[in-house]
Amino acid sequence: MHSQFVVAGIDIGGTKTSAVLCDRAGVVLGSAVVPTPAREGGMAMSNAAADLVRQLTVETGLAPVTVGVGAAGVIDQETGTVTAASESFTDWAGFPLADELEAALGLRVRVENDVNAFLHGEMSYGALAGSRDALGITLGTGVGGAIAIGGAIFTGPRGAAGEIGHTPGYSDIVCTCGQVGHLETLASGRSISARYGERTCTSELVSSEQVADRARNGDEAALAVFSDAGRALALAIASAVNLIDLQDVVIGGGVRGAWDLLEPVLMATLDDNQPVSGYSLTVRPSSLGSRAVALGAAAQAWQLADTA
Ligand SMILES: [Zn+2]
Known part of the structure; x- marks a missing residue:
């Protein structure tokens, strides 16, 4: 084994589980990905994550000192247990993920919600490096949100703070x-696909990526769907930043690939709804791509290492 210190960051998502080994600067020294065995239960998901860490340790010759996890679902930050999860995960709610991973790997493990990890990653190594008060939004299958205040993720008393996707009125x-x-009815990848289907009266399933391509080619219905998504997103952002006096916003998830389509209406709507604080808001697309959650989990792992 080398003497270089690294941590492991794991992203347990609905379809894929990925892991990175990285140094304190967030430089990735090894990475791997497998399908998430979401239907096979919590133990299978935990084992898949542990196997990735072992595989990376063998491949790189680097042994992590601690492990961070960003996992889908509502997480009890104190215990690292999943307290609530979507129905697509079997035996995930109630699963003591941190305890099981610690037992499997013989390392200290910290678990947080994946959207919190996303924001943590972007604030540590990505688009919002140096920011302390921020809102993170992920536009994936659903719409996720996370809040950081004074440099720390605000989880709320039940770990469910930041659920901007399920705020009403859009x-x-x-x-x-x-x-x-809810915001999610207009701005998630699944909704963009569904809203386009409704506008074009087609039963053909057009993915949000395909809707984006059509919008770029001038398809009016596709452009309208992204305009609705960008406007709703901007209104949700305007409400959140006024409420908590946030300075920075980062937007990620699969729909971030359509930033060119979201940005014009998003920025125009924000111009009409500026924070009463008078401070100008920074809104950036994520810069860490598909690694944002794993890198945020790694940033958590470094914090854990520092509390030895
Ligand atoms: Zn909802």
């Missing part, structure tokens, strides 16, 4: 959570 469409009009 449409009259039923959300994935069963309630009506």
Whole structure:
């Protein structure tokens, strides 16, 4: 083994589980990815994550000193247990992820929600490096949110702070959570695809990436879908930054690939809804791409290492 100090950062998502080994500056020295065995239960997901860390240790000859995890679901930050999860994960709610990974790897493990890890990653090594008060939004299958205040992620008493995707008033469409009009009904990848289908009266499933391509080629319906998404996103951002006096916003997730389509209407709407503080807001697309969650988890792992 080398003497170089590294930590492991793990991203347990709905479809993929990925891991990185990285140094204190966030330089990735090894990375690997496998499908998430979400239907096989918490133990299978934990084992898949532990196997990735072992594999990277063998490949690089570098042994991590601590492990950080960004996991889908609501996480009890104190215990590292998953307290709530979507139905697509079998036996995930209630699973003691930190305890099981610590037992499997013989290392200290810290677990946080994946959107919190995303914001942590962008603030540590990415688009918001140096920021202390920020809002992170992920536009993926759903819409996730995270808040940082004074340099620390604010999780709320039940670990559910930042759920901007399920704030109401943006449409009259039923959300994935069963309630009506949430931001997620316009701004998630799944919604962009569904709203385009409705506008074009087609039963053909057009992915959000394909809708983006059509918008770039001048398709009016596709442009309208992104305009609705960008406007709703801007209004949600304007509410959040006024409420908490936040300075910086970072936007990630798969739909970030359509930033060129979101940005014009997003910025125009924000111009019309500026913070009453008079401070100008910084809104940036994520810069860490698909590694943002794993790198945020690694940043958590470094904090854990420093509390030895
Ligand atoms: Zn909802």
